[in-house]
Amino acid sequence: MKHIPAAALICIFLLGCATTGIHDGGRIEQHEISVVPGMAPIPGPEPLPGPPSTAQEPDVIAALPGLPGPAPGAAPGPEPRLPDLPEAAPETAAITPREAPVIEAGRRFVYLTFDDGPSPNTGRILDILSRNNIKGTFFVVGDHILDNEFMEYEDSVAAVRRVHAEGHYIGLHSMTHLMRHLYQVPGAHSNFYDEMRELQNLISEITGGFTSSLYRAPYGTRGMFTRDHIRTMAASDLRAWDWNVDPEDWKLRTVDAILEKIESDMNGRRYPDRVVILLHERNISVQALPSVIEYFRNLNYTFLPYSPASHFPMNLLYNPDL
Numbered sequence: 001m002k003h004i005p006a007a008a009l010i011c012i013f014l015l016g017c018a019t020t021g022i023h024d025g026g027r028i029e030q031h032e033i034s035v036v037p038g039m040a041p042i043p044g045p046e047p048l049p050g051p052p053s054t055a056q057e058p059d060v061i062a063a064l065p066g067l068p069g070p071a072p073g074a075a076p077g078p079e080p081r082l083p084d085l086p087e088a089a090p091e092t093a094a095i096t097p098r099e100a101p102v103i104e105a106g107r108r109f110v111y112l113t114f115d116d117g118p119s120p121n122t123g124r125i126l127d128i129l130s131r132n133n134i135k136g137t138f139f140v141v142g143d144h145i146l147d148n149e150f151m152e153y154e155d156s157v158a159a160v161r162r163v164h165a166e167g168h169y170i171g172l173h174s175m176t177h178l179m180r181h182l183y184q185v186p187g188a189h190s191n192f193y194d195e196m197r198e199l200q201n202l203i204s205e206i207t208g209g210f211t212s213s214l215y216r217a218p219y220g221t222r223g224m225f226t227r228d229h230i231r232t233m234a235a236s237d238l239r240a241w242d243w244n245v246d247p248e249d250w251k252l253r254t255v256d257a258i259l260e261k262i263e264s265d266m267n268g269r270r271y272p273d274r275v276v277i278l279l280h281e282r283n284i285s286v287q288a289l290p291s292v293i294e295y296f297r298n299l300n301y302t303f304l305p306y307s308p309a310s311h312f313p314m315n316l317l318y319n320p321d322l
């Protein structure tokens with residue numbers, strides 16, 4: 001059965017939406033919910049050694065009740081066309097870290113993560129990583145494999161296979177990426193679990209047996225997960241990863257702005273030992289990637305893909321069980 005290509009439409013309904021497009025046309029989805037109308041912008045991740053901020057909420061973690069549903073009457077915009085593929089990365093002066101500590105090689109680690117693929121840019125990202133001998137982590141969306149508006153099914157499957165074949169980790173990012181279905185309707189926690197399991201099986205079929213055990217909640221766990229989500233997912237054999245550095249590549253339009261946001265997050269977190277950086281497969285992300293790599297290289301960070309054997313909690317709820 002084909003999956004509804006409606007992820008896109010719903011996202012457009014959700015306005016501006018809370019979703020990050022994989023494509024610069026802004027079609028599919030967005031990550032941050034900071035622009036959801038009627039809801040206070042959610043700031044970036046807090047410095048890691050931070051207090052759990054949501055433990056006392058009775059049923060819903062954080063601001064779920066404030067989330068509006070799709071605006072009735074909101075009309076989806078015109079269907080964007082596939083944007084031009086990115087040019088080669090422009091020469092960009094590396095951002096000079098402020099007050100960065102002297103970091104001994106091999107002591108601090110950065111995990112490059114790419115959300116919302118596969119996309120026409122997956123191959124370009126893989127090429128850059130390959131040239132730099134870096135392994136990353138790709139959180140793919142089931143519908144972007146089965147029903148990708150911008151790629152033939154065979155190409156989507158080939159992209160996922162290549163990610164796996166080249167030694168990167170494939171993470172689960174749901175089948176639909178739909179906010180209401182995953183978080184807001186009755187039984188959403190079961191939908192969430194079921195979609196992750198369905199995608200796990202799909203990836204296993206495509207790759208010939210790889211079983212992913214890591215998911216990234218669309219829009220992040222904070223503000224989305226209810227207590228039922230936490231209970232269900234903590235009891236499962238799947239582990240969650242949000243991020244602690246957010247370049248906002250789904251929103252920012254220049255490589256310099258992305259680098260400045262990275263440096264701001266890094267500086268604000270005092271250059272943490274483990275960085276999980278949230279990237280997407282947008283054109284600007286591809287353009288920024290060489291500079292992002294250079295930035296962390298200059299700080300002596302070591303690049304790693306996710307490894308189940310050395311899982312560590314990285315979620316915005318500060319929950320060690322996820």
Ligand SMILES: [Zn+2]
Pocket residue numbers: 020029030031115116173177218219
């Ligand atoms: Zn996403």
